[in-house]
Amino acid sequence: MPQPRRQSLRDLIAQRGISARRFIADVHTSLPLATLDAVGRLRGGAAPMQGRSVLIRTRRQLPAALAAIALDGVARRILLCPPDVTDGQLQPIMQYGEVDAVVTESDICTDEAEACAGRMQGIEHLGMPETALDTEWVLFTSGTSGIPKLVVHSLTSLTTPLGDGLGDDRDVWATFYDIRRYGGLQILLRALIGRGSMILSHGDEPVASFLSRLGTAGVTHVSGTPSHWRRALMSGAVGRIRPVYVRLSGEMVDQGILDRLHQTYPNAMIAHAFASSEAGVAFAVSDRLAGFPASILCAPPPAAQIRIEQGTLRIRSGCTATRYLGMPDRAIADGSGFVDTGDIVELSGGRYHFVGRREGVLNIGGLKVHPEEVEAVINQHSNVLMSCVYGCPNPITGVLVTADVVLHRLLGEKSHDFAITKSEIISACRDALVPYKVPVRVNVVSDISVLPSGKVARRHA
Amino acid sequence: MVTIAQQQKKTLAPLSDDLALLDTGLDSLCIAILVAGLDDELGLDPLSAPGERRFPVTVGDFIRLYEDAAT
Numbered sequence: 055m056p057q058p059r060r061q062s063l064r065d066l067i068a069q070r071g072i073s074a075r076r077f078i079a080d081v082h083t084s085l086p087l088a089t090l091d092a093v094g095r096l097r098g099g100a101a102p103m104q105g106r107s108v109l110i111r112t113r114r115q116l117p118a119a120l121a122a123i124a125l126d127g128v129a130r131r132i133l134l135c136p137p138d139v140t141d142g143q144l145q146p147i148m149q150y151g152e153v154d155a156v157v158t159e160s161d162i163c164t165d166e167a168e169a170c171a172g173r174m175q176g177i178e179h180l181g182m183p184e185t186a187l188d189t190e191w192v193l194f195t196s197g198t199s200g201i202p203k204l205v206v207h208s209l210t211s212l213t214t215p216l217g218d219g220l221g222d223d224r225d226v227w228a229t230f231y232d233i234r235r236y237g238g239l240q241i242l243l244r245a246l247i248g249r250g251s252m253i254l255s256h257g258d259e260p261v262a263s264f265l266s267r268l269g270t271a272g273v274t275h276v277s278g279t280p281s282h283w284r285r286a287l288m289s290g291a292v293g294r295i296r297p298v299y300v301r302l303s304g305e306m307v308d309q310g311i312l313d314r315l316h317q318t319y320p321n322a323m324i325a326h327a328f329a330s331s332e333a334g335v336a337f338a339v340s341d342r343l344a345g346f347p348a349s350i351l352c353a354p355p356p357a358a359q360i361r362i363e364q365g366t367l368r369i370r371s372g373c374t375a376t377r378y379l380g381m382p383d384r385a386i387a388d389g390s391g392f393v394d395t396g397d398i399v400e401l402s403g404g405r406y407h408f409v410g411r412r413e414g415v416l417n418i419g420g421l422k423v424h425p426e427e428v429e430a431v432i433n434q435h436s437n438v439l440m441s442c443v444y445g446c447p448n449p450i451t452g453v454l455v456t457a458d459v460v461l462h463r464l465l466g467e468k469s470h471d472f473a474i475t476k477s478e479i480i481s482a483c484r485d486a487l488v489p490y491k492v493p494v495r496v497n498v499v500s501d502i503s504v505l506p507s508g509k510v511a512r513r514h515a
Numbered sequence: 516m517v518t519i520a521q522q523q524k525k526t527l528a529p530l531s532d533d534l535a536l537l538d539t540g541l542d543s544l545c546i547a548i549l550v551a552g553l554d555d556e557l558g559l560d561p562l563s564a565p566g567e568r569r570f571p572v573t574v575g576d577f578i579r580l581y582e583d584a585a586t
Contacts, residue, residue: 419547448547449560450547489544495551
């Protein structure tokens with residue numbers, strides 16, 4: 055049987071209908087989707103990119119998004135390079151990715167007037183393949199050292215989680231993520247294929263400014279990691295947006311952050327999704343409870359198939375990446391197609407709860423502690439906005455559990471008795487955790503470092 | 516030691532210089548917490564000091580280690 059013609063991302067966007075209402079915007083500009091013509095924005099035209107392995111390396115997200123839209127179906131492979139990749143990391147990436155073309159900021163036109171002039175000539179469209187190539191989309195995992203892993207997806211694996219009937223042209227999506235990471239790209243594709251608009255975040259833009267920008271543009275759907283959302287809550291500017299949909303992913307979601315977001319946006323649906331660059335989107339839960347119901351394990355296809363083996367979550371679905379580039383000996387999935395996420399879960403009361411990452415475990419004199427399970431308890435404290443648990447060297451047990459906490463700014467530092475809060479935090483930990491998991495030190499800090507991936511920067515990393 | 520024993524719900528033996536640390540009723544977690552607390556309060560962590568090879572066996576050894584470190 056002949057295979058159906060592969061549709062490009064541009065085809066998929068066009069199929070959904072492009073009303074005048076829809077746009078894609080960043081901090082500098084807003085482009086209407088109706089006249090976007092992504093291919094026309096390639097200054098060198100499409101022909102030089104046909105069949106090539108193209109590294110998209112731009113400072114801003116908007117040119118990267120336009121290049122990806124233009125090159126899907128044209129290039130053999132596109133590598134979406136996040137902004138924190140250093141020049142030193144690029145050489146092996148270029149080699150593993152067999153990169154033979156690079157698109158930078160200057161290759162993409164984000165200026166509306168210039169794009170219009172280009173469209174008059176139409177030369178950029180010369181060299182477009184008659185049949186869309188099945189372009190490989192390569193995403194970089196958020197490695198904390200060394201070379202990022204290069205994860206290969208297809209447009210199908212990236213868009214399978216999106217389903218049909220996603221909203222309408224009044225939906226305005228935004229994400230704290232960079233769209234060159236899996237979590238951010240998912241939101242961009244949701245907006246583009248789901249008939250909505252998209253507002254991109256911008257490098258060092260203060261959270262409060264970003265929220266103001268989102269509020270002005272009438273954002274309706276916002277996604278980020280729990281750390282992103284905690285920073286938003288800390289900014290004091292969360293009232294500038296009134297989303298109908300709040301999404302969390304990328305890190306363990308605890309009850310504290312779900313409760314705070316519900317309190318802040320009582321009318322919004324609050325969903326937390328499990329996804330990773332390798333496994334793709336596995337499921338989303340919107341009952342405002344941490345963890346996920348055990349019944350998800352029994353959901354029939356096309357839902358993701360989920361197993362718990364050796365305490366970790368394993369996922370098989372159509373959203374899974376196919377392979378790593380440059381790591382021929384390392385498979386993404388096992389022989390049955392299941393991806394081991396490395397996330398450790400425990401069953402309690404008919405619900406699985408995330409307790410931590412396999413590789414992030416602290417060893418307290420031979421006893422294991424997952425920082426995330428301690429953070430989940432600390433974050434329940436009403437005065438705590440964010441916490442980071444790590445191991446502090448100790449000559450007796452190797453390390454001891456230590457916690458940095460950021461307190462709620464609205465309390466006012468002068469009026470608040472830090473000693474009482476610390477004592478309450480430790481007391482809550484003693485009630486909920488075995489003694490070796492209770493932090494020995496609790497430090498009040500003004501901020502907790504968050505990686506470009508939106509995840510807490512852990513000291514073991 | 517008394518405070519840590521109370522916090523960790525341990526029964527502390529009557530303390531004397533000759534009492535072995537392992538017989539005080541404090542487990543290694545308690546002693547680790549004690550060492551961390553002394554580091555916080557006194558700025559002394561002789562057990563982690565480079566070149567320090569003595570490991571206290573008795574309560575007296577433990578106290579002497581910190582006294583020596585302080586001088």
